[in-house]
Amino acid sequence: MELILETLGLAESAQLLxxxxxxxxxxxxxxxxxxxxxxxxxxxxxxxxxxxxxxxxLYGGPVLRDLLAIYTTVIRAVPELVxxxxxxxxxxxxxxxxxxxxxxxxxxxxxxxxGIWVLGxxxxxxxxxxxxxxxxxxxPGQIEAARAFGMPPIMTMWRVTIPAMMSFATxxxxxxxxxxxxxxxxxxxxxxxxxxLETRQAASSTRAYFTFFLAAGxxxxxxxxxxxxxxxxIEKWARRGQPxxxxxxx
Amino acid sequence: MPTAASAKPSPESDTLGxxxxxxxLHKSFGSLEVLKGVSLNAHKGDVVAIIGGSGSGKSTMLRxxxxxxxxxxxxxxxxxxxxxxxxxxxxANRRQIERIRTRLAMVFQQFNLWTHRTLLENVIEVPVxxxxxxxxxAIAQARILxxxxxxxxxxxxxxxxxxxxxxxxxxxxxxxxxxPNVMLFDEPTSALDPELVGEVLxxxxxxxxxxxTMLLVTHExxxxxxxxxxxxxxxxxxxxxxxxxxxxxxxPQSARLKQFLSSVA
Numbered sequence: 001m002e003l004i005l006e007t008l009g010l011a012e013s014a015q016l017l018x019x020x021x022x023x024x025x026x027x028x029x030x031x032x033x034x035x036x037x038x039x040x041x042x043x044x045x046x047x048x049x050x051x052x053x054x055x056x057x058l059y060g061g062p063v064l065r066d067l068l069a070i071y072t073t074v075i076r077a078v079p080e081l082v083x084x085x086x087x088x089x090x091x092x093x094x095x096x097x098x099x100x101x102x103x104x105x106x107x108x109x110x111x112x113x114x115g116i117w118v119l120g121x122x123x124x125x126x127x128x129x130x131x132x133x134x135x136x137x138x139x140p141g142q143i144e145a146a147r148a149f150g151m152p153p154i155m156t157m158w159r160v161t162i163p164a165m166m167s168f169a170t171x172x173x174x175x176x177x178x179x180x181x182x183x184x185x186x187x188x189x190x191x192x193x194x195x196x197l198e199t200r201q202a203a204s205s206t207r208a209y210f211t212f213f214l215a216a217g218x219x220x221x222x223x224x225x226x227x228x229x230x231x232x233x234i235e236k237w238a239r240r241g242q243p244x245x246x247x248x249x250x
Numbered sequence: 251m252p253t254a255a256s257a258k259p260s261p262e263s264d265t266l267g268x269x270x271x272x273x274x275l276h277k278s279f280g281s282l283e284v285l286k287g288v289s290l291n292a293h294k295g296d297v298v299a300i301i302g303g304s305g306s307g308k309s310t311m312l313r314x315x316x317x318x319x320x321x322x323x324x325x326x327x328x329x330x331x332x333x334x335x336x337x338x339x340x341x342a343n344r345r346q347i348e349r350i351r352t353r354l355a356m357v358f359q360q361f362n363l364w365t366h367r368t369l370l371e372n373v374i375e376v377p378v379x380x381x382x383x384x385x386x387x388a389i390a391q392a393r394i395l396x397x398x399x400x401x402x403x404x405x406x407x408x409x410x411x412x413x414x415x416x417x418x419x420x421x422x423x424x425x426x427x428x429x430p431n432v433m434l435f436d437e438p439t440s441a442l443d444p445e446l447v448g449e450v451l452x453x454x455x456x457x458x459x460x461x462x463t464m465l466l467v468t469h470e471x472x473x474x475x476x477x478x479x480x481x482x483x484x485x486x487x488x489x490x491x492x493x494x495x496x497x498x499x500x501x502p503q504s505a506r507l508k509q510f511l512s513s514v515a
Contacts, residue, residue, distance in 0.1 A: 141362035148316055149376040149428065150351035159379060163366045241366045241408030
């Protein structure tokens with residue numbers, strides 16, 4: 001192994017990326033874990049906003065619908081980098097103002113929580129539209145059948161609408177998840193040590209920019225590939241009962 | 251209208267024997283009045299066939315009975331329990347209408363099976379989740395019902411892999427699973443290929459023979475004549491004529507009904 005690296009001239013890189021202290025590998029992995037934590041939390045938070053928002057947009061009153069329209073329009077109109085700066089500084093500022101008004105001192109806000117909050121709000125706006133489209137694609141007869149048999153609205157949502165819309169929503173949600181994993185890199189700008197910031201620190205300390213950014217790129221790629229496998233599995237499950245377009249249909 | 255006498259509800263007499271009472275039902279979609287005051291009584295064990303041309307309001311009337319459509323005005327009584335309505339006709343008490351709906355089972359023109367669930371899961375869905383029947387019990391019952399409609403071997407198949415006739419028979423099994431007091435059939439064979447109609451009608455005929463109360467909106471005149479004990483002819487949102495099938499089909503009084511029957515024969 002070492003011989004191969006030696007002949008390829010990669011021995012130095014391997015040393016830099018090693019997990020034990022002289023190498024920076026552990027830092028990168030810690031950054032990756034933080035990135036994934038935020039991506040996962042933001043995606044989940046976004047889904048929650050998306051589900052309620054989609055129902056609000058479809059069935060809510062005029063005021064709620066207008067508010068949601070403003071939310072989705074504004075969030076989707078402003079570049080994410082700008083939104084992250086605004087939401088991060090405004091959010092932390094508001095919390096600190098509130099805490100000092102209540103007589104507490106400055107609160108140290110966890111980077112992960114702030115990241116989830118900021119990216120979750122961005123994700124929510126896109127989720128609303130993905131889920132709204134998916135809900136509208138559910139054949140109305142299936143929801144009507146649930147009503148006709150006396151299913152209460154919440155049960156209809158959980159038992160009929162959500163399972164039936166999953167197959168329509170999965171491709172869009174998979175996109176959102178991948179965007180979430182990569183948007184975490186934008187949090188580097190507010191000093192949160194996710195993968196990109198850890199990489200930059202490692203690179204600038206060692207001057208080995210190419211090695212570290214290539215390694216970070218590989219880590220993002222691995223995340224994407226694994227996500228692809230998971231989402232393929234989810235989509236297969238969500239599409240149960242629907243004949244594949246490729247199968248010969250008689 | 252030669253039919254007013256028999257259509258008049260008689261609240262005092264045998265309310266217990268009434269499965270469905272509809273009084274002066276109106277329904278408008280915007281400015282279009284689809285139902286212009288329809289009254290209908292179905293006793294327990296009755297098989298009422300509702301016939302009429304396209305746009306006569308027959309499906310709307312059926313859908314108003316379980317409030318899938320909100321009536322504009324009128325009075326609907328199911329098993330002696332009057333549905334509480336707001337001034338605009340919407341159900342005033344959601345729990346009441348949900349409870350009543352569990353006793354009315356509907357079979358739709360487009361089957362409306364839940365496509366992400368197997369036939370067995372479709373049939374046990376309402377018993378398990380709405381009626382809170384123990385799962386094992388519901389499954390045993392569902393297998394009996396699927397056997398009964400000739401789909402015992404398809405229990406674990408998804409609806410999309412079945413023919414229309416099979417899907418509709420599964421939908422009937424789903425409706426039977428709630429052990430309904432009244433079954434509502436909304437043109438159950440209209441979406442089927444001609445060669446599949448027979449298998450569905452056979453199942454419905456068996457249900458009629460065992461004394462199930464049914465309201466049946468249909469275009470199958472021969473079938474209506476054979477299974478119904480009361481036939482209602484709707485024309486432009488009003489009951490034009492009603493009576494026993496032998497009368498309605500054999501000796502129609504109104505000119506419109508005569509014309510309708512000759513056009514579909």
